[in-house]
Amino acid sequence: MSLIKILTIIFFFSFRKHRKTTTTALIKLRTGTLFSLLNNKLHAVFDQPKQTFSLALAHSRHVFTRQWRRRRVTATLVSLHFSSPRRTSLLVNRRSFSVSATMASHSKKVLIPVAHGTEPFEAVVMIDVLRRGGADVTVASVENQVGVDACHGIKMVADTLLSDITDSVFDLIMLPGGLPGGETLKNCKALENMVKKQDADGRLNAAICCAPALALGTWGLLEGKKATCYPVFMEKLGATCATAVESRVMRPNPGDEYTITELNQIKWSYENTPQILVPIADGSEEMEAVAIIDVLRRAKANVVVAALGNSLEVVASRKVKLVADVLLNEAEKNSYDLIVLPGGLGGAEAFASSEKLVNMLKKQAESNKPYGAVCASPALVFEPHGLLKGKKATAYPPMCNKLSDQSHIEHRVLVDGNLITSRGPGTSLECALAIVEKFYGREKGLQLSKATLV
Numbered sequence: 374m375s376l377i378k379i380l381t382i383i384f385f386f387s388f389r390k391h392r393k394t395t396t397t398a399l400i401k402l403r404t405g406t407l408f409s410l411l412n413n414k415l416h417a418v419f420d421q422p423k424q425t426f427s428l429a430l431a432h433s434r435h436v437f438t439r440q441w442r443r444r445r446v447t448a449t450l451v452s453l454h455f456s457s458p459r460r461t462s463l464l465v466n467r468r469s470f471s472v473s474a475t476m477a478s479h480s481k482k483v484l485i486p487v488a489h490g491t492e493p494f495e496a497v498v499m500i501d502v503l504r505r506g507g508a509d510v511t512v513a514s515v516e517n518q519v520g521v522d523a524c525h526g527i528k529m530v531a532d533t534l535l536s537d538i539t540d541s542v543f544d545l546i547m548l549p550g551g552l553p554g555g556e557t558l559k560n561c562k563a564l565e566n567m568v569k570k571q572d573a574d575g576r577l578n579a580a581i582c583c584a585p586a587l588a589l590g591t592w593g594l595l596e597g598k599k600a601t602c603y604p605v606f607m608e609k610l611g612a613t614c615a616t617a618v619e620s621r622v623m624r625p626n627p628g629d630e631y632t633i634t635e636l637n638q639i640k641w642s643y644e645n646t647p648q649i650l651v652p653i654a655d656g657s658e659e660m661e662a663v664a665i666i667d668v669l670r671r672a673k674a675n676v677v678v679a680a681l682g683n684s685l686e687v688v689a690s691r692k693v694k695l696v697a698d699v700l701l702n703e704a705e706k707n708s709y710d711l712i713v714l715p716g717g718l719g720g721a722e723a724f725a726s727s728e729k730l731v732n733m734l735k736k737q738a739e740s741n742k743p744y745g746a747v748c749a750s751p752a753l754v755f756e757p758h759g760l761l762k763g764k765k766a767t768a769y770p771p772m773c774n775k776l777s778d779q780s781h782i783e784h785r786v787l788v789d790g791n792l793i794t795s796r797g798p799g800t801s802l803e804c805a806l807a808i809v810e811k812f813y814g815r816e817k818g819l820q821l822s823k824a825t826l827v
Contacts, residue, residue, distance in 0.1 A: 481544040492551030493523035525670040528696035550582020586610040633807040654681040656719015659689035668805035679704035690717040716748020745793035
């Protein structure tokens, strides 16, 4: 089973009035995720960022209507399509049937609040995937400025201040976790009022990681509900009158399944601490960039995020605004144990056009030092500049026809000597863990994989 599913779907069931029947429905995804919908209200809660890598939350009405035991059940679902349609299993009163994911015909409004100390991967995944699914996502800072310093030194810029949109109405409010960000969200009275009104009006709330226990539970919104959260907060969650659920919402032994395919094995060496360069540009894929930075900084590598161009702030492929540590002009002065590129069409094209970056990569390869890329970058950057000569590589599926050697493209993460490549957003965490394993060993990779519930 792959570690990360590109698609996670939240269903909202509305039962027709003509009979007061069952008020509980369970949705079970192929990954084992379980949601509970009670009294026709949904509070979707997730245990950790990596467990629910791609959350496509949307609410397209009338996706299907099916007559069952003389009751008409309307399922509302939003989906994300990458290369093939996905299907999910639906359980209602022990009867099951399948539905195909379809795109919403009109945009739903989603609010994602962020704060200093928000877990960036959780926030970015929700923003990225929901926008891919057609939702109108507003990222709002609960701080006094739009710029937030998220966990692991990742800097983001929100679309607006929460204080400026407190009267706005959203179809969904989704809370990311992370500490101290989760505490800050909990203590934000304006956000609490918005979420409580959301609940009173029958609209959707959702939370991930520590946020179910710290925010939704503290605000009294989980009474009588089944919920989950990050494992260390389960006791606190249970004290909020929620039924805390563990085994049904995550795979057994999280982290044990991640694998890498390796050819021509060599040792990746470093002195003291791995020095890693992650370039970003306008149009870079934000999930891939943040996954790599997040995981490698958790491993205590020294990760330098360098922006191409003249500004530290870049607008990524799904309009997430990220702030680099330095400009590439500054980063060029140093040497690195690894240079790794995220994908994203616009970002990859910018990388390929950067003579400075291409020269750095060529020197890295000539010195037999590790370099890597995800998604579109192996095909659009490495291939045309000769950086895959004599190497096996993979890339984002629609880009693989640009690779001269396509013999190993089916692998999610592929290491060939000093080269690492990976397929896309859904494999970027595995790619980051593979890098951790190459520098620190398998045990460290598994430790991080389990800690993040991959």
